[in-house]
């Protein structure tokens with residue numbers, strides 16, 4: 497007997513938020529030995545949005561969540577899960593998602609954080625799909641407030657990052673139409689765990705007066721060229737594997753929405769996949785690398801710009817600390833409602 501229940505899960509609505517304080521490259525060049533030319537040539541970044549004194553991972557996440565739920569017309573009280581993918585949590589514990597849950601009134605939800613590097617949002621999309629497939633409405637937010645967690649005197653990392661959040665409402669496929677989550681592929685390789693990250697302030701290197709005096713408490717450790725090389729290889733792999741699982745050929749992809757790490761990485765991934773660069777959405781110039789938030793913000797902007805149409809196949813790919821990498825294929829059944837408070 498044929499079931500009338502549609503299998504799978506869809507993104508039914510999206511939201512995005514970035515802080516209103518903008519720091520451009522010239523502003524950074526006033527305190528760091530750097531320049532707009534150097535930063536733009538190496539990364540494609542011109543400016544980044546930075547949280548104000550009152551803004552935190554919970555408040556920035558909540559703004560994106562509110563935009564998403566308002567666009568969907570979906571009551572927060574009907575959510576079963578609130579997931580926040582972030583590497584810059586509100587605090588050690590409880591989870592950032594608990595504060596978001598309280599803020600939006602998702603009284604029936606379980607609130608959890610995922611620490612998955614810059615690919616945490618895409619990997620979490622796989623979890624959200626599994627939860628939604630069994631009938632649970634899920635709100636997934638990717639958020640970073642990197643500005644409060646990094647060393648602004650280190651020119652090798654300070655120029656790269658920005659703050660923001662993207663949110664998606666993931667529902668069972670028989671409850672809504674939207675961006676059908678056709679496939680999610682996610683991997684990690686912990687052998688490279690020490691290459692990129694923020695190793696101070698945890699249990700391995702607890703905060704001490706000496707640590708703070710040495711300026712270590714905010715330090716981001718990164719081997720830039722090693723990260724660059726692996727980001728290109730792994731994002732290409734994630735793209736190919738996600739497409740293989742979805743049964744979609746590269747030629748049938750209408751838009752690639754990559755993690756906005758930097759323009760040179762995005763260009764290199766496009767070239768490696770033989771995808772025309774015009775099919776690769778980029779807003780890294782405006783927002784810099786917003787980690788787990790970048791794909792949500794990019795998808796929302798692509799929709800706002802009218803680039804996504806019914807029938808379009810979307811490919812998202814990401815790479816980050818861990819190392820971790822992930823790709824997802826989304827099929828546009830209908831263009832989903834989005835709410836956004838961006839530039």
Ligand code: ACO
Nearest residue numbers: 529530534538614651652655720721723724727757815816
């Ligand atoms: N301004 C001016 N000079 C700088 C700056 C800066 N902001 N930062 C570094 N330099 C200097 C270095 O000190 C070095 O000087 P030296 O030759 O006198 O020693 C010189 O520039 C070259 O440094 P490299 O690290 O070799 O520069 P590179 O061309 O590799 O570019 C970059 C650095 C942009 C970080 C590049 O390696 C990169 O994009 N890596 C990927 C990193 C990334 O995206 N990380 C984000 C997190 S992971 C993710 O999201 C995928």
